[in-house]
Amino acid sequence: MSLRALRTLLAIAQHGSFVQAAQSVHLTQSAISLHIKSLEEEFNASLFDRSRRLPVLTDAGHVAVERAREIVTLYDSIAAEIGGDSELRGRLKIGVIHTALASILPQALVTLGVLHPHLRLTVASGMSAELATRLEAGELDVAITTEPVKPHPYGLVSTTLYEEGFWIIAPSALAGLDTRQLLEQQPFIRFDRRAWAGRTIERELRRLRLRVNTAMELDSQEAIIQMVTQGLGVAVVPLSRRNLEQLGHLKIQPFGSPQRIRRVVLLEREDRPRGRLAAALANVIQQQTSE
Structure with a gap:
């Protein structure tokens, strides 16, 4: 079982098709199929119902996706955990509302990059409810949204950044x-x-x-x-x-x-898989907006 195959499984579950999953993880469709075949052979279970036009997860597939998400999250957090106290490492996928993207975020990313040059940051924009849903699904690590977020997915916690x-x-x-x-x-x-x-x-x-x-x-x-x-x-x-x-x-x-008045918050999942990285981002934005 490879970590890349697990990422492939998560991509298919997220996008609902092998074609879109292949594009998202930068692999050919045949490579995607081989990843799933290897997982099914290793687990001795079918992960997708292939009798339908689009792949649908079987019961075993749903279990595999949940466990894969836990494994990938744990792996991605290793770099942040073993880094020194003063320098953070790892990857942080940030979702952000348009108003924050056009105002506070660019300078915050510059500051964060100077403080922690080994951080890998990716940014996606959207509306608050959409970002909260993507965060819950594991597509994002954190999201900068307005509060309250409606509908607010279960299992998310927030930190106020500014008003x-x-x-x-x-x-x-x-x-x-x-x-x-x-x-x-x-x-x-x-x-x-x-x-x-x-x-x-x-x-x-x-x-x-x-x-x-x-x-x-x-x-x-x-x-x-x-x-x-x-x-x-x-x-x-x-x-x-x-x-x-x-x-x-x-x-x-x-x-x-x-x-x-509205509050802008940093949303995370309750288990805070990127806790140290998220805290660093929140701290930079709070300092920037309080000056």
Whole structure:
């Protein structure tokens, strides 16, 4: 039994096909088939029901996948465990929401790379609920998401990284307008309502009985800010203290009564297979956002 064959098994279980699994682990489809054949011979059991168009795990296959995930996780954590106290080693697969990806994460990765040059970091972006699901499935080691994450998979724990307030942003030419005039009389650029931030904004608009005239609905905070900067409308977005300092050219005022706040957290599985690496990432981000 090889570790690579176990990774192959996990890739097939994750992607649901031999073709996509082969692409994800950078092997040919024939090599993938050989890996599974060797595992089935070693375990003396069929891992997939091949009578269907797409491979479906058998009962034995489900057990094998669970044990394979435990073995691979344990193996991947060895480097982190045997590294010195001051220098961390190993691999950390990070999922991150778009707003953090475009703000705090780049500098955090640079700092982490300087402190621990033997760390191997990979990054994937997505929405909070999607990242939480991928974390639970073992595709990610940690995820930077908003709190709460809904639906929140069982067995995840969170560490608060920083807080952001929700703010109304508008072109400076509209400085004389109050909240209701800004949001009801100007074109409104929505934060995507599939995201938790977008749903929070929508709920508060309804609670305050504010009827907006939606001109756009975007999933990129950077794009929303650019649209407002160009005078194409007003918006509500979550902003960090650093963001606020960079947007002095816009009219900015708190959104909500009281102002709505969101927490950005680091999600991990309960068993914390990358505990030391995750703690190092969290520490760098907390220090960076508190400065």
